[in-house]
Amino acid sequence: MARIDQLTLALDNLNYTKTDRKAANMLETRNIEIYYGKIMVVRGLSLKVERGEIRAILGANGAGKSTTLKTIMGYIEDQPEKGSIWFEEKRIDGMKTEKIVPMGIAYVPEGREVFPELSVRENLMMGAYTRKDKDIDTDLARVFGYFSVLKDRLKQLAGTLSGGEQQMLAIARALMSRPKLMILDEPSLGLSPLLVSEIFEIIKSINREGTTILLVEQNARKALGIADHAFIMESGRIVLEGPPGKLIENEDVQEFYLGVKQETSVKGFQRYKRKKRWR
Amino acid sequence: MNFFFDLMIGGLAIGACYALIALAMVIIYKTSEVPNFAQGEMAMLATFVAYTIMANYGVGFWTGVIVTLIFAFCLGVVLELCFLRPAENPGVLGSIVITLGAEMILYGLAGWTWGANQNPFPVPFSEYSGITIGGVIITEINLWTMVVSLLVMLILFLFFRFTKLGTAMKAVQQNSFAAKAMGIPTRRILTFTWGLSSSTGAIAGMLIAPIATLDPNMMLDPMLKGFAGGVLGGLTSLPGAAAGAYLLGIIENLFGGYVSLEFKSVVAFAVIVLILCLKPSGLFVKHYERKV
Numbered sequence: 390m391a392r393i394d395q396l397t398l399a400l401d402n403l404n405y406t407k408t409d410r411k412a413a414n415m416l417e418t419r420n421i422e423i424y425y426g427k428i429m430v431v432r433g434l435s436l437k438v439e440r441g442e443i444r445a446i447l448g449a450n451g452a453g454k455s456t457t458l459k460t461i462m463g464y465i466e467d468q469p470e471k472g473s474i475w476f477e478e479k480r481i482d483g484m485k486t487e488k489i490v491p492m493g494i495a496y497v498p499e500g501r502e503v504f505p506e507l508s509v510r511e512n513l514m515m516g517a518y519t520r521k522d523k524d525i526d527t528d529l530a531r532v533f534g535y536f537s538v539l540k541d542r543l544k545q546l547a548g549t550l551s552g553g554e555q556q557m558l559a560i561a562r563a564l565m566s567r568p569k570l571m572i573l574d575e576p577s578l579g580l581s582p583l584l585v586s587e588i589f590e591i592i593k594s595i596n597r598e599g600t601t602i603l604l605v606e607q608n609a610r611k612a613l614g615i616a617d618h619a620f621i622m623e624s625g626r627i628v629l630e631g632p633p634g635k636l637i638e639n640e641d642v643q644e645f646y647l648g649v650k651q652e653t654s655v656k657g658f659q660r661y662k663r664k665k666r667w668r
Numbered sequence: 669m670n671f672f673f674d675l676m677i678g679g680l681a682i683g684a685c686y687a688l689i690a691l692a693m694v695i696i697y698k699t700s701e702v703p704n705f706a707q708g709e710m711a712m713l714a715t716f717v718a719y720t721i722m723a724n725y726g727v728g729f730w731t732g733v734i735v736t737l738i739f740a741f742c743l744g745v746v747l748e749l750c751f752l753r754p755a756e757n758p759g760v761l762g763s764i765v766i767t768l769g770a771e772m773i774l775y776g777l778a779g780w781t782w783g784a785n786q787n788p789f790p791v792p793f794s795e796y797s798g799i800t801i802g803g804v805i806i807t808e809i810n811l812w813t814m815v816v817s818l819l820v821m822l823i824l825f826l827f828f829r830f831t832k833l834g835t836a837m838k839a840v841q842q843n844s845f846a847a848k849a850m851g852i853p854t855r856r857i858l859t860f861t862w863g864l865s866s867s868t869g870a871i872a873g874m875l876i877a878p879i880a881t882l883d884p885n886m887m888l889d890p891m892l893k894g895f896a897g898g899v900l901g902g903l904t905s906l907p908g909a910a911a912g913a914y915l916l917g918i919i920e921n922l923f924g925g926y927v928s929l930e931f932k933s934v935v936a937f938a939v940i941v942l943i944l945c946l947k948p949s950g951l952f953v954k955h956y957e958r959k960v
Contacts (some may be wrong), residue, residue, distance in 0.1 A: 396754065462849065464845075476902070484850070486848045486849065487848065487852065489851075490849070490850065493758055495849075498846060502846040502849070504842070504843050505842055505843070506845060507835065507839060507842065508839060511835050511839075514832070514835060515835060515847070515850045516835065516850055518832070518850045518852050519850070519851035525938065549885045562850070566850070566851065625772040
C-alpha cells in the first residue's frame with residue numbers, strides 16, 4: 390500500500406510540474422509537510438484554490454487547518470519542511486509574511502486580532518499599509534458598503550467594539566489591501582447565529598465582487614452553504630474533497646460534521662463509536 | 669514665595685530631562701517589553717560624540733546637534749541589530765541582561781575613548797542670566813530645556829498620531845501577530861523604534877550635559893530617575909510617563925530645597941516604592957482591559 394501511495398505521489402508531482410502551471414489556480418500547496426519541533430502536524434497536504442471561488446477547509450480541532458493557513462502566510466519559520474506553496478504561479482513558501490501580503494493575499498486571523506488601542510479608522514488604515522497609492526477613501530467607502538456599522542464608529546477604539554463588530558473590522562481591515570485572495574480563519578468563532586449568517590452573507594458578496602476566498606471553519610453547515618468546493622481535513626491530511634453537494638451526501642460528513650445521521654445497526658442498537666471510513 | 673517658584677522652575681527643567689529619558693525608554697518598552705537600561709549610556713555616548721565634533725573639529729552647535737541625532741539613531745539601530753535581534757525569544761529577564769550588557773560595553777567604550785575627565789559641554793545659552801518674571805529668574809538654559817523637551821514631545825505626539833509609520837509602530841506594539849498579517853515588517857519597525865528612542869535619549873543627554881558635567885557617569889542618575897518617573901506615570905503610556913517624570917523632578921527639587929539636600933535623590937525612589945504599592949500600573953495610565 391505504502392509503495393503505491395508513494396508512486397501516485399510521484400506521478401502527481403510530475404503532472405503538477407508539467408501541466409498545471411498555467412491553470413486557473415490562484416493558490417496551491419503541493420504535498421506540504423509541517424512540523425512543530427519533531428511533531429508532524431500536516432502530512433502531505435495538497436490543495437488548490439481556483440480564481441473566483443470560495444473554498445472551505447473543514448475539520449475538527451487539531452486537524453492542522455490553522456497551521457496550514459499560518460504556513461501559507463509565512464508565519465511559521467522554516468516551514469513547510471517539505472513540499473511547496475504557489476500563489477499565481479510564484480513560489481511563496483519560505484517567503485516572509487511582509488513579502489507575501491503585498492502580492493495580494495489578505496489574512497483574517499482566528500479570534501479577530503484587531504489593534505485594540507487604535508481607532509477603527511487607524512485599524513483600517515493599517516490594512517492598507519502595503520498600498521503605495523493614496524486612494525484610500527474609495528476603499529473606505531467600499532468597506533462601509535459591506536459593514537455599515539463601522540462607519541459610525543470610526544473614532545472609537547477597536548478594543549471597545551463588540552465581538553461581532555471586531556470580526557467585521559478584521560474582515561474590513563483585510564479588504565483594505567485590495568486582496569486577490571482572502572484567507573479567513575474561523576470567521577464564525579464566538580459569534581451569535583444571526584451574526585454568523587450576516588458575516589457569511591458578506592463573505593459571499595465579497596466573493597461575488599471578485600475576491601477569491603479560502604475559509605477555515607468549524608461551522609460545517611454554514612461553510613458548505615457558501616463554498617464552491619470544500620476540503621475535509623483530519624489529522625494533517627485531506628481525507629475528502631469535492632463540491633458541497635457531494636460532501637453532504639457522504640455518511641461520515643453527515644454524522645461527524647453536520648450531526649444529522651446516526652448509523653443504526655441491523656439489530657437496532659447503536660454502536661458506541663462508529664469508525665470513520667472516508668470513502 | 670520666590671524660593672518656591674525657583675524650586676519649581678528647577679524641578680520643571682530637570683523634570684523635562686527626565687521626561688525625555690522616560691519617553692525614550694517607554695518607546696522601546698512599549699514595542700518590545702524590554703526596559704532598556706542601556707538608554708543612559710547610549711545618550712551619554714551620543715553626547716560625547718556631540719562634544720567631540722564641536723570641541724575638536726569646530727563644527728557649529730546646530731550642525732553638531734543634527735549630526736549627533738543621526739549618530740544616535742544609527743547607534744540605536746546597530747545595538748538592536750547586534751544585541752537583540754540575534755537573541756531568539758530572550759524573554760523579559762534575558763532582554764534586561766542583554767541591555768545591561770550593552771550598557772557596560774558602552775560605558776567601557778566611553779571611558780576608554782574619552783577618559784573619566786569631566787568636560788564642559790559648550791552651549792550657546794547662559795546658565796546664569798535669563799528672563800525675570802516677578803522676581804523669579806528663569807535662566808536661559810532652563811527655559812531652553814523646557815522648550816526643547818515640550819517640542820520633542822509634540823513632535824513625538826504628532827508622529828504617533830498622524831503618520832503611517834507612527835501608527836504602524838503602535839500597531840506592532842499592540843498586536844505584532846496581526847501587524848504582520850497587514851504586511852507590516854515588524855522586525856524593521858522594531859529596529860526603527862530603537863533608533864527613534866536613541867535619538868530622543870540623545871536630546872536628553874545634550875540637555876543634561878550643560879547642567880551637570882560631561883563624563884561617562886553623567887547619565888547614570890538621570891537614567892534611573894527617568895525610568896523611575898516613567899514607572900511613576902506608567903510605563904505603557906507616553907504622556908503618562910512624561911508627566912510622571914515631570915512630577916518626579918518637581919517633587920525631588922522641592923524636597924531638596926525644603927527638607928534635605930542630601931536625601932534629594934532618595935526621595936525619588938521612595939515615591940516609586942509608594943506608587944508601586946498603591947497603583948502599580950502607574951499614576952496616569954488609563955487602565956485598559958482587553959476584551960476576550
